[in-house]
Amino acid sequence: MSITPLLEQSSRIALAAFLHDLGKFAERGKISNDVDTIESNKHLYCPTQKKFTDDKYVRFTHVHAAYTGLAMDVIEAYMPDLTGIDFAPFGSWKTKEADDSFINAAAMHHKPQTFLQWIIATADRVASGFDREEFEQYNQAEEGTETGKNHYTARQLSLFEQIHKTGNNAQSFIYRYPLKALAPLHIFPAKAADCEGNDKQQAQQEYLNLWQSFTDAIKQIPASHRNNWSLWLDHFETLWGVFTQAIPSATAFNVRPDVSLYDHSRVTAALATALWRYHHERGETGEATAHALKDQQQSWTEAKFLLIQGDFFGIQDFIFASGGETNKRAAKLLRGRSFYVSLLCECAALKVLDALDLPATSQVINAAGKFTIVAPNTESAKTILGQIRKELDDWFLKHSWGQAGVGLAWTEAACNDFRRKNNSESTEKLSPYRKLINKLIAEMELIKYQRFNLCAEAPLVFNTFLDSFDNTKGVCKIDGRSPAQLAVEEIFISKLAHDQLKIGEWLTRHKRILITRNTLNLNSELNIPMFGYCISFTGDEDEKGKFGAEAKSGNLLRAWDFSLPESGEQPLWNGYARRNINAYVPIADQKDLTEEAWGKYVNIEEPLEIDATKTLNHLACSDRTRLEKDQWQGISALSTLKGDVDNLGLIFQTGLGNDVSFSKTAALSRQINNFFTVYLPWLCKTEYQDTYTVFAGGDDFFLIGPWFSQIKLAEKMRQAFQHFVAENSEVHFSAGISTTKPGLPIKQLAELAETALEQAKAHNPENKETLPKNAVTCFKQQMSWDKFIEQLTLLLPKLQELNKEINLSTGYVYGMLNLIEMAEKVDEKPEKAIWYSYFAYRTARMLEKKKQLTEKQRKSYQAELAKEIANAGIKKHGGNYRVSLFCYLYQKRD
DSSP, X not given: OOOOHHHHHHHXXXXXXXXXXXXXXXXXXXXXXXXXXXXXXXXXHOOEEEOSTTSOOEEEOOTHHHHHHHHHHHHGGGSSOOOOSOOTTSBOSSOTTSTTBHHHXXXXXXXXXXXXXXXXXXXXXXXXXXXXXXXXXXHTOOBOBTTSOOTTTOXXXXXXXXXXXXXXXXXXXXXXXXXXXXXXXXXXXXXXXXXXXXXXXXXXXXXXXXXXXXXXXXXXXXXXXXXXXXXXHHHHHHHHHXXXXXXXXXXXXXXXXXXXXXXXXXXXXXXXXXXXXXXXXXXXXXHHHHHHHHHOTTGGGSEEEEEEEEEEEOHHXXXXXXXXXXXXXXXXXXXXXXXXXXXXXXXXXXXXXXXXXXXXXXXXXXXXXXXXXXXXXXXXXXXXXXXXXXXXXXXXXXXXXXXXXXXXXEEEEEGGGGOXXXXXXXXXXXXXXXXXXXXXXXXXXXXXXXXXXXXXXXXXXXXXXXXXXXXXXXXXXXXXSSBOOEEETTEEEOHHHHHHHHHHHHTTTOOEEXXXXXXXXXXXXXXXXXXXXXXXXXXXXXXXXXXXXXXXXXXEEEXXXXXXXXXXXXXXXXXXXXXXXXXXXXXXXXXXXXXXHTTTTTTOOSOOOTTSBOOHHHHHTTTOEEEETTEEESOOOEEEEEEXXXXXXXXXXXXXXXXXXXXXXXXXXXXXXXXIIIIHHHHHHHHXXXXXXXXXXXXXXXXXXXXXXXXXXXHHHHHHHHHHTTTOXXXXXXXXXXXXXXXXXXHHHHHHHHHHXXXXXXXXXXXXXXXXXXXXXXXXXXXXXHHHHHIIIIIHHHHHHHHHHHOOOHHHHHHHHHHHHHHXXXXXXXXXXXXXXXXXXXXXXXXXXXXXXXXXXHXXXXXXXXXXXXXXXXXXXXXXXXXXXXXXXXXXXX
């Protein structure tokens, strides 16, 4: 159970690489005026460029390297012990004369000399996609960006604004990220004029404020966790990500400042760790290897890396498996299952890292059931991966009977495979890195069709399946297929279903997860270990040092904060590594209990409880409005909202052309995931409190809630997403909305939502060769987002305005639905054009019944209704106008 020396050493390499650009943060904030130390550090760590022919004047470049050591002194007290005698693979921390000290390895990446220094310098270059010649030019360049700013005033560009616009000059892009810590409202870009200026002192002050927040925040990492390098490093990665997510990583050589310091740091750390391990395990740690890394000729062509991919398949079958008791506990079960899926993905990635003795920083992507890990390309690593693949398969075969699983694939790669540009004569050829992306995608597609290795082994038969049932307990009443084992409220369910239900409860009471090798004997621990790990939910116990001994011994592998954001602008940092795997769900409050007493939830058996999750039946009533006393208006119905980003694979493959790098790929994945896991929960919490998140992350989402609120949420999400992607019309998502009465089985709700989404993605009214997507389905109508938003923001409000003015009868509005059906068939049946005459007749009859109107008023209203409903509504929008009509009618129904 002890921490392996190899893991500790790998973690130290990772941290040194992670902090190689710490000085950029510190130098831009001018954290010190210690001129002597800075000058001394410049001579040690910074490249030089002679300015005069007589060599009397020397200019130092990349001055941030001089600040790296200075900045480490500030945070050293809150890091793991860096002063020990045994600090392998580094020399002593404080001895700058020791060539391979920790500080030298981190700070010498622009003028490396020793093996360890070249490991980090090489990883730095590979992460950026540089080749030798390009890096040498970068290394001698003065500070300055394509946008005409210096390293103080430049703000980070949005990668999304550049998608499919790779020919544009950086100065043509108008969006930047404000220099702020990660928070729900800080993931959005702003126009350059609003966040980027030319005032150097003001820009430095912004950096200094952010630096001070960072140094205050590092103190929150539990001191007892400093004895466990891998555990502490996981916390630190979250901290670094929160405070450097909007800091441009590169501002020299006229580069485009579009990758954050965080994304570049974590990719560099992952590559450095794998590169060191590759050479370490081969005994190649001397001057010859350093020279080979410097030369780049043969060394950069050797396949030293393994890019490991994981992909969870069968997510929907896992979440929506149903038995007779599923609907009764639907809300709690959905929440538990969704969280469970995310936890399975995290633990599958941890299983790989743990078995290979790699730190958390070796995992560069983890979103929506997919992860990517960088490992050394050694035979031992491949053997271990084969064993892990079998362990994962065995777990899923045992607990899901093969209906879900995690596919594991790996691809060899050399340093040259990460180069971002193709320098051959043909500019149309793919860059090496784009070829690598295509290879990765192809490998995972192959694994998806080889699930559980059924083609290589004997066909799978569950010989003991029937024998595993207890006749007195029968089948699990929750998933409808597993042997029942535990009694819950007079029914029998499986241990897996029990864990999922308990998670649904614990998520409202706890905010952290502890992952251990051995049980902690807590009351909030899952019955079934995940791939050999014990999972416990906890609150603030660790703040009191309760689990310090577990961290020191190596039993505590991870401690993750999954709490939801408390504020839209408060940094997402609570002292622990963060995993955005918790989604917003509606919780009952006093207002709900008051409305229950007023009769809002009539005929619903389940009572509401404060701080308990609302049931789907209660959510179906949420959009009803109170008229007077105990009278409520509006239908009780649910809408399922399902969507995903269109053509995401194509965006990653070709969106940035040949300028794409490993760091940019990681950044795009992280940022898209943030929209659905950071911003969306905040949006629901603040504006759509009755939205139930089934799952949201990566590039897709599935939400359930009150019928009209979900329709409005779809509109809000689309508008927010367009802002999020810097108004780039090439990046968008499609969505399907299905409205039903409450009580339908969850699986059927999911199928209806999926069908609606498929219809939206197939929307192609102009019969274009390539499907345009970027559409929505609502009330079985497929339309572009612009037309959908017009229904909600122009046509529906006009109907409501007309009702206030004229008091439209429900029968009259219902009649418009029949006229729409006629109008849609005019092209094939010209006689249907009579619909307009029917409209005039029905309108006249409706107005005649309003005895208080004068003849002049009737004629005026007749003309107004013809203009707004017949012409602007039915004639212009056809079937799409049903959206406005249904929304109007369903809100009026008693």
